Amino acid sequence: MTLRVLILPGWLDSGPDHWQSRWEALYGDTRVEQADWEWPRRGDWMARLDEVLRTEPTPALLVAHSLGCQLVAAWAAHSRLTDRVxxxxxxxxxDTEHDGTPPQLHNWRPIVRxxxxxxATAVISTDDPYCSTERAAEMAQQWGAQLVSLGPRGHLNHQSGLGDWPEGRALLDALRPTPSSVS
Known part of the structure; x- marks a missing residue:
């Protein structure tokens, strides 16, 4: 089965050294471009994901980083297109409910659970400055996602030294449906 891989960056987008950008270059994945990366509005981002999924009937795998994870949760709770994922x-x-969350992200509260x-597979770091291990594990459990911890690796972005992140690609590949599970 042919699947599209849609890249869902977080707040401020993913720069050229980020593993998401590297996956675009290496594998031809498609970035879901948002109109406003600096002041992201949850409803606008959800509508944009719906638009991208509606334009092509090919089923998709979603690859979310940071705020992109919150996008997936919020979108899945409201969209009629979840069967395409x-x-x-x-x-x-x-953790967008944390007291230290920048005001640009306050409209991402409450977290959709x-x-x-x-x-889904949730990949976390034990020293992510934007979410405690406990909160990340709680979200993963509520979303029904398998939890994978990489230990102390920061925010799992370009500063984490992941490079092309082949281990992450293997986790994505493990989500691909097997021929016997395709309906």
Whole structure:
């Protein structure tokens, strides 16, 4: 089965050295461009993901980093297009309910905590400055996502030294449906 891989960056987008950008170059993944990376509005980002999924019937795998994880959770709770998604890799979900959250992200409260209607893997770091290990594990459990901890690796971005991050790609590949599971 052919699947599209949609890249969902977080707040301020992913720069050229970020593993998401490297995956675009290496594998031809498609970045979901948002109109406003600096003052992200949850409803606008959800509508944009719906628009991208509606334009092509090919099923997709979602690859979210940081605020992109919150986008997946919020979008899945409201969209009628969730059947087009076969799985989601949720990397470094932030705690947007934390007191130190920048005002630009306050409209991402409350965190949507409904179970995702597709398989998901949440990848976390034990020293992520934007989310405690406990909160990340709680979100993963509520979303029904398998939890993978990489130990102390920061926010799992370009500063974490992940490079092309082949281990992450293996986690994404594990979400691909097997021929016997395709309906």
């Amino acid at each position: 076969r799985g989601a890799l949720l990397v470094a979900p932030p 409904e179970r995702l209607p597709f398989p």
